[in-house]
Amino acid sequence: MVGESTFDRGMHVRRSVLGDAHVDKANSQITDLTADFQQFITNYAWGEIWTRPGLSKHNRSLITLAMLIALNRKAEFQMHVRAALNNGVSAAEIKEVIMQSALYCGLPAANEAFHATSEILNQQP
DSSP states (O other), X not given: OOOSSHHHHXXXXXXXXXXXXXXXXXXXXOXXXXXXXXHHIIIIIIIIITTOTTSOHHXXXXXXXXXXXXXXXXXXXXHHHHHHHHTTOOHHXXXXXXXXXXXXXXXXXXXXXXXXXHHHHHHOO
16 A cells, blocks of 8 residues: 555555546646545545455446446446546446446436446547
8 A cells, every 4th residue: 555644545546447637637726625625535535435355446446436326426436437447347348337226226217327338438648
């Protein structure tokens, strides 16, 4: 693990999963209102959960996509589609997660996820 503190490890994983450009943009938009939240997600989500050894980043991405479909969180879902691609998840695997989600989360949720994923894939070089 890279870094001495939970925050440093979290920032390393956050950058490796989301990409430097995303993290730099998020960090540049920190305000007095959002600073504590950014600290929280870097420590807790990225430094404590995403660094656990029990699942690969690849598998964590698949699970995260399924949960975001269930919660109907388009912006977060699209962010994590990009992250999943960074983690080596294929478009075919994302499709299968959406198909599985159609069964358990409903057709409207899956339809939205397909549209959201297509927007991201169409941006890829």
